[in-house]
Amino acid sequence: MQRRHFLSTVAAAAAVSVSGMAMAQDTRPLRVIVPFPAGGSTDMVPRNLQDVLGKLLGQPVIIENKAGAGGSIGMAEVARSTDGLTFGIATLSTHGVNPAVYAKLPYNAIEDFVGVTEIVKAPGVIVINPKLIPAKNFAELVAYLKANPGKVSYATPGNGTIGHMWGAQFIKATGVDMLHIPYRGAGPAINDVMGGQVPVYFDQVASSLPHIQGGKLRAIAVSWHERLAVLPDVPTYKEAGHPELNDPSWFGLVAPKSTPAEQVARVQKAVADALKDPAVKKRMDAQGMYISGTSSADFTKQIASEVAKMKSVASSANISVN
Incomplete structure (x- = not known):
């Protein structure tokens, strides 16, 4: 009886071992x-x-x-x-x-x-075309938007995208009035922002970073718990007074x-x-x-x-x- 139990245990262990090897060697x-x-x-x-x-x-x-x-x-x-x-x-x-x-x-x-x-x-970022909006920081951007209610548009990769959600959260938190311009993807959206068709864009840092570093876009705030090493001069939303926007x-x-x-x-x-x-x-x-x-x-x-x-x-x- 004990021998049969021992053999069945060994067989089961061998089966598990073979199964693990098969998966590991797949x-x-x-x-x-x-x-x-x-x-x-x-x-x-x-x-x-x-x-x-x-x-x-x-x-x-x-x-x-x-x-x-x-x-x-x-x-x-x-x-x-x-x-x-x-x-x-x-x-x-x-x-x-x-x-x-x-x-x-x-x-x-x-x-x-x-x-x-x-x-x-992946931290998010709000960027602007500095040729269209003179704001140098978050407070100046909000002041500019409040002085021009309904006249400033923001681009997103499309209706119902994360950029759209971030834009809606920004509008609610700051009390500004902006026009949403949905695009068919992130590429066309960011190209039009750099080209001067739309002044504001909500994006992830990863895709906007080269254009920020190249001076074509100005980063206003990032959604992260501390300033980013790649953008040390850009404050977080929390630093700008809006911790509710700080989720990456x-x-x-x-x-x-x-x-x-x-x-x-x-x-x-x-x-x-x-x-x-x-x-x-x-x-x-x-x-x-x-x-x-x-x-x-x-x-x-x-x-x-x-x-x-x-x-x-x-x-x-x-x-x-x-």
Whole structure:
């Protein structure tokens, strides 16, 4: 009896060992879907990690851009995947704003996914075209907007985007009156701000930084708990008297709900380890992004919290997309 029990225990342990080895030695490509176009902030994050992550996992990491409908097309494809090898880059837009503003989504941000990890925090920034608005700081900008009610417009990547939400929060907090100009993407929006068609833009630091450093845009305030190393002269919203605007954006990794727990844990650990690589950290820092690497459980809870928060903002500002 004891011998049979011993042998069954050994067999079970061997099976677990073989299963673990099979997963560890899986050389099939890991697929990471970016639900926005190449070249933007969302795309930068996994590409900063790609090589190091592939080495840590022992398998190729392939990044695919599946843009459209505010990130909904790519996220829906992630949600439908059942191969255990498909992951997606989640953002405050896809897993916070979209569920709050779209009447219908082809995915459920909470029920269809498991959070793998938050990869980075991404501070936001309000920028202006200095040729159109003479303001040098936050107080001067607010004073200018109040002196010109309804005459100043602000650009965003589109209706119901995080830029739109940030603009609505800014307007409510400061009591100004601005006209929203939605674009079909971040590229056209920021190009028109630099070109002088629209004077104000709400963006993430990562994508505006080169234009700020090049003098084409002036940064007025950033949403972070302290001044950024890449923009040391730009105050936080809290310093400007509006701590309620100080929440940053973020980028994380999610997997379909059906993904095996051991696979989620394996990828989470690899991402956390990749974020400790000095070269990865240097690239993230240079782009104004701050590494995180949270647990799967914490990131899953964070997504639910962000959806609730954005629903409150959308309701207050009467923002919806049909």
